[in-house]
Amino acid sequence: MPCLEIRGLTVDFGGIHALKEVSLSARTGQIVGLIGPNGAGKSTLLNCISGLTRPTEGEGRLDGTDLFSLSPHAISRLGVGRVFQHPEIMADMTVMDNLLIARNRFLKYGVLAELLGLPQVRRQEAESRFAAEQVLMRIGLPDIGGIHAGSLPYGHRKLLEVGRSLLLGATVLLLDEPVAGLNEHEIDRMATLLAELRTGGGLAVILVEHNMGLVSRLCDEVVVLDIGKVIARGTPTEVLNDPAVLLAYLGEG
Amino acid sequence: MADAKKHTGRAVVVLVGLVVLTAPFWMSGYPVYVLSLVGIFGLVAIGLNFLTGYAGQISLGHAGFFAIGAYTTALLTKKAGLPFVLSLPLAGVFATAVGAVAALPALRLKNLYLAIATLGFGVVVQKLLFEWQSLTGGGAGLEVPAPRLGPIVLSTAGHMYYLILAVVILGTWAALNIARTGSGRAMVMVRESEVAAGCLGISVAKYKVIAFSLSGFYTAIAGGLYCYLVRYINPESFNIHMSITFLSMIVIGGLGTIPGSLLGAVFYVLAPELFRGIKDAPGLVFGLSLVVVMVLMPKGLWGFVGRLWRRA
Numbered sequence: 386m387p388c389l390e391i392r393g394l395t396v397d398f399g400g401i402h403a404l405k406e407v408s409l410s411a412r413t414g415q416i417v418g419l420i421g422p423n424g425a426g427k428s429t430l431l432n433c434i435s436g437l438t439r440p441t442e443g444e445g446r447l448d449g450t451d452l453f454s455l456s457p458h459a460i461s462r463l464g465v466g467r468v469f470q471h472p473e474i475m476a477d478m479t480v481m482d483n484l485l486i487a488r489n490r491f492l493k494y495g496v497l498a499e500l501l502g503l504p505q506v507r508r509q510e511a512e513s514r515f516a517a518e519q520v521l522m523r524i525g526l527p528d529i530g531g532i533h534a535g536s537l538p539y540g541h542r543k544l545l546e547v548g549r550s551l552l553l554g555a556t557v558l559l560l561d562e563p564v565a566g567l568n569e570h571e572i573d574r575m576a577t578l579l580a581e582l583r584t585g586g587g588l589a590v591i592l593v594e595h596n597m598g599l600v601s602r603l604c605d606e607v608v609v610l611d612i613g614k615v616i617a618r619g620t621p622t623e624v625l626n627d628p629a630v631l632l633a634y635l636g637e638g
Numbered sequence: 639m640a641d642a643k644k645h646t647g648r649a650v651v652v653l654v655g656l657v658v659l660t661a662p663f664w665m666s667g668y669p670v671y672v673l674s675l676v677g678i679f680g681l682v683a684i685g686l687n688f689l690t691g692y693a694g695q696i697s698l699g700h701a702g703f704f705a706i707g708a709y710t711t712a713l714l715t716k717k718a719g720l721p722f723v724l725s726l727p728l729a730g731v732f733a734t735a736v737g738a739v740a741a742l743p744a745l746r747l748k749n750l751y752l753a754i755a756t757l758g759f760g761v762v763v764q765k766l767l768f769e770w771q772s773l774t775g776g777g778a779g780l781e782v783p784a785p786r787l788g789p790i791v792l793s794t795a796g797h798m799y800y801l802i803l804a805v806v807i808l809g810t811w812a813a814l815n816i817a818r819t820g821s822g823r824a825m826v827m828v829r830e831s832e833v834a835a836g837c838l839g840i841s842v843a844k845y846k847v848i849a850f851s852l853s854g855f856y857t858a859i860a861g862g863l864y865c866y867l868v869r870y871i872n873p874e875s876f877n878i879h880m881s882i883t884f885l886s887m888i889v890i891g892g893l894g895t896i897p898g899s900l901l902g903a904v905f906y907v908l909a910p911e912l913f914r915g916i917k918d919a920p921g922l923v924f925g926l927s928l929v930v931v932m933v934l935m936p937k938g939l940w941g942f943v944g945r946l947w948r949r950a
Contacts, residue, residue, distance in 0.1 A: 436836070457837055458835075458839050458840055461836065461838060461839040469837075475826050477894070482826075485820075486824065487839065488820070496852065499819045501812065553838060
């Protein structure tokens with residue numbers, strides 16, 4: 386049974402089709418690659434799933450729940466995690482704070498309890514911190530909870546964003562070029578983490594990426610977009626040898 | 639070396655603590671009054687810092703919240719005869735509700751556009767106080783009775799000082815609590831990126847409303863204390879100049895920090911007093927000092943303290 390299902394998604398920006406009748410689904414335990422030249426509509430598709438862009442037409446469901454009528458925070462509270470192309474972190478706060486921010490959906494206390502520092506607040510904080518420590522180990526960055534996130538190297542910031550989605554309790558993870566701007570070593574680290582997450586289960590991943598090595602290594606299925614339309618789908622090998630795909634990427638000739 | 643640093647830090651804290659706790663016993667009336675003002679503006683700065691420093695929403699209308707606190711407290715004391723333990727919290731609660739409404743423009747507007755909308759809020763409050771003469775006394779102002787609780791009347795400057803000190807300590811403690819937990823972090827995330835905050839399960843609208851309400855609460859409590867301290871209020875004083883003063887305090891002290899809020903208030907109230915001796919030009923020197931602080935300490939006084947501390 387598909388976890389995330391998008392059908393007939395069309396997005397018009399002032400008469401221009403950013404996306405035209407795109408369908409896509411991802412099951413738990415699956416990594417679906419989403420590739421295509423710049424401007425193909427990959428980020429627009431992720432933005433629709435995140436609730437940041439309202440589709441003109443189409444249907445999006447997460448385990449049966451209609452996504453397209455919900456606000457971004459309601460969607461993320463259903464377990465949709467998003468890793469941005471450029472890490473969105475709180476630079477002058479600690480790594481720990483940057484992780485704990487994702488626990489908002491689990492908080493069971495109100496502002497008054499926070500002001501008064503009630504025991505239930507402290508207890509939940511301690512639980513969240515424990516969960517965050519586990520996540521830091523999982524993303525291979527133990528013992529950095531106390532340092533300022535702004536002092537992290539770029540690659541670590543990207544890992545931190547993945548960790549944040551895990552702490553959100555994501556069952557669907559939307560990754561927008563997670564290895565863009567990373568060096569070989571960092572790319573390998575990210576790839577290993579994503580592979581581990583797949584085996585760990587519980588997660589369906591949509592991976593937007595230009596690095597074809599990573600796409601072939603990780604993806605179970607690849608969907609190719611060009612000018613808002615799906616031009617190919619299949620296994621990485623099938624897709625990367627498809628003449629239509631090569632044409633879209635390399636141009637004619 | 640680290641030990642020496644720790645000792646110095648502790649000594650400074652103990653010294654400041656002693657001075658603050660014992661001030662009315664060895665200072666004359668005026669310095670005690672000035673320190674009381676520091677406490678009041680410290681509370682305002684904490685409140686405004688939640689909104690601007692933490693949640694990233696500018697306000698040029700905070701004199702409005704301060705006025706609401708002052709007038710609500712004054713009227714509850716004068717007309718309803720309530721003790722200060724009721725009048726102050728009730729003024730805070732009322733301003734919390736007003737804050738939630740004042741947050742509505744912030745759900746659509748940003749930055750300079752929001753600044754103008756909040757400016758409008760401040761003007762509306764001030765005009766209402768002027769025009770609603772039957773309640774507020776209008777431009778003639780309002781005399782405020784001394785705060786009382788049963789038979790106890792806080793009639794001296796020393797009494798007021800300790801009431802304000804108690805509220806400042808409580809308010810600072812509560813502010814540190816919230817800054818360190820879920821809402822504090824959520825407000826910062828809203829400031830950093832509304833898009834990312836939304837994708838992390840944070841309702842941007844909810845936390846903007848919380849930031850405005852919380853800010854209104856602190857500012858109104860401070861306004862209530864102010865009316866008890868000065869014992870006479872007039873709509874004229876709650877003007878745009880006051881709102882800008884509040885904003886300057888948190889920028890000078892350090893945006894997004896609680897200790898910085900207090901330091902900003904200390905600077906803003908005490909620096910003009912220090913420069914008072916300079917013949918003919920206290921305003922000029924104070925104005926220049928603002929420029930110097932901002933140029934040399936871009937992260938405000940608290941950021942500068944942090945830098946000194948790390949370097950020592």
